Amino acid sequence: MNTLKPALFYENLEDTTIRCLLCPHLCQLKNGQTGICQARINHDGIMYSLNYGIITSEALDPVEKKPLYHFHPGRKIFSIGSFGCNLSCIFCQNHTISREGAKTFNKINAQMPCEIVHKASRIEDNIGIAYTYNEPVISVEFILETAHLAKRLGLHNVMVTNGFINPTPLLRLLPLIDAWNVDLKAFSEKFYKKLTGGSLQPILNVLKNIRKSGNHLEITHLVVTGENDNEEEFRAMVHWLHEELGPDTILHISRYHPHYKHHAPPTPPETLLKFYKIAKEKLFWVYLGNIQLSVGNESHCPKCGALLVRRSGYFTEIYELGEEGDCKICGEHLPFIR
Numbered sequence: 388m389n390t391l392k393p394a395l396f397y398e399n400l401e402d403t404t405i406r407c408l409l410c411p412h413l414c415q416l417k418n419g420q421t422g423i424c425q426a427r428i429n430h431d432g433i434m435y436s437l438n439y440g441i442i443t444s445e446a447l448d449p450v451e452k453k454p455l456y457h458f459h460p461g462r463k464i465f466s467i468g469s470f471g472c473n474l475s476c477i478f479c480q481n482h483t484i485s486r487e488g489a490k491t492f493n494k495i496n497a498q499m500p501c502e503i504v505h506k507a508s509r510i511e512d513n514i515g516i517a518y519t520y521n522e523p524v525i526s527v528e529f530i531l532e533t534a535h536l537a538k539r540l541g542l543h544n545v546m547v548t549n550g551f552i553n554p555t556p557l558l559r560l561l562p563l564i565d566a567w568n569v570d571l572k573a574f575s576e577k578f579y580k581k582l583t584g585g586s587l588q589p590i591l592n593v594l595k596n597i598r599k600s601g602n603h604l605e606i607t608h609l610v611v612t613g614e615n616d617n618e619e620e621f622r623a624m625v626h627w628l629h630e631e632l633g634p635d636t637i638l639h640i641s642r643y644h645p646h647y648k649h650h651a652p653p654t655p656p657e658t659l660l661k662f663y664k665i666a667k668e669k670l671f672w673v674y675l676g677n678i679q680l681s682v683g684n685e686s687h688c689p690k691c692g693a694l695l696v697r698r699s700g701y702f703t704e705i706y707e708l709g710e711e712g713d714c715k716i717c718g719e720h721l722p723f724i725r
């Protein structure tokens with residue numbers, strides 16, 4: 388059995404009851420209880436992380452798979468995931484790890500942050516470590532330590548997250564994380580409550596805080612058939628992104644496929660094309676994911692129109708994008724990191 392790691396971000400209440408302060412659920416746990424995420428437990432008034440170093444999945448992925456299209460395009464990143472999640476999306480693609488708890492994975496030996504960083508640093512052509520697959524926020528202790536070591540070796544740290552985290556732990560992560568992909572699953576509290584068990588407002592606050600910090604940020608929006616494919620709601624979301632984060636916001640509109648407990652048919656291509664056009668009215672950088680269509684794969688300079696990057700699946704070709712993230716044709720500085 389792995390040794391439990393004492394957790395951060397909680398407060399003691401009366402007797403041995405505690406309240407977790409890591410995410411907006413603020414789970415109040417009596418002795419022996421586990422949080423909604425299944426990754427944090429109260430033992431005698433002390434909170435422990437149950438998934439510290441438990442790596443259920445690891446792979447060297449194209450960075451485009453995260454998806455990150457403006458962060459070291461065409462490169463690869465060592466990607467790791469654990470178990471548990473603080474949301475419970477009924478259409479989850481990774482439910483075999485996100486909806487399972489410590490019992491399912493108790494045969495896996497924990498890997499220490501130094502082992503992960505050592506492994507990542509020995510992989511050829513690897514830009515860093517991506518914390519992904521299940522929800523990384525709930526492994527905050529492991530990520531803070533790993534990201535710190537990785538940074539010292541010049542590796543980049545990437546979080547692929549649902550963004551459901553409280554401001555204080557977010558502030559601890561921001562100096563260590565180089566790039567974020569945050570899911571904005573819908574622009575309605577009703578959707579978040581009904582289909583994810585979470586809420587929208589804290590995620591909007593997180594997006595604003597990441598943007599303010601200057602960290603690289605890309606956003607993924609999965610269009611779920613019959614649930615968030617309403618044009619009015621989508622327009623309102625794009626308007627918010629434009630007003631609060633700016634026209635430079637990078638948005639991935641992603642196709643839904645039936646998964647887990649949700650069986651509605653995949654998002655029709657026409658809906659994705661319509662949403663792509665709506666988003667492009669206000670945002671410079673809009674892409675279509677989980678589908679190959681005639682648009683939504685290329686990046687063009689917003690000033691002169693030059694083709695910067697072309698993608699086909701995870702195959703990426705760089706054209707007029709300079710080494711400094713500038714347009715080679717007109718010199719415009721663009722939100723790309725190479």
Ligand code: SF4
Nearest residue numbers: 407410413414422424
């Ligand atoms: S991180 Fe887990 S235990 Fe903590 S408040 Fe969120 S769901 Fe509850």
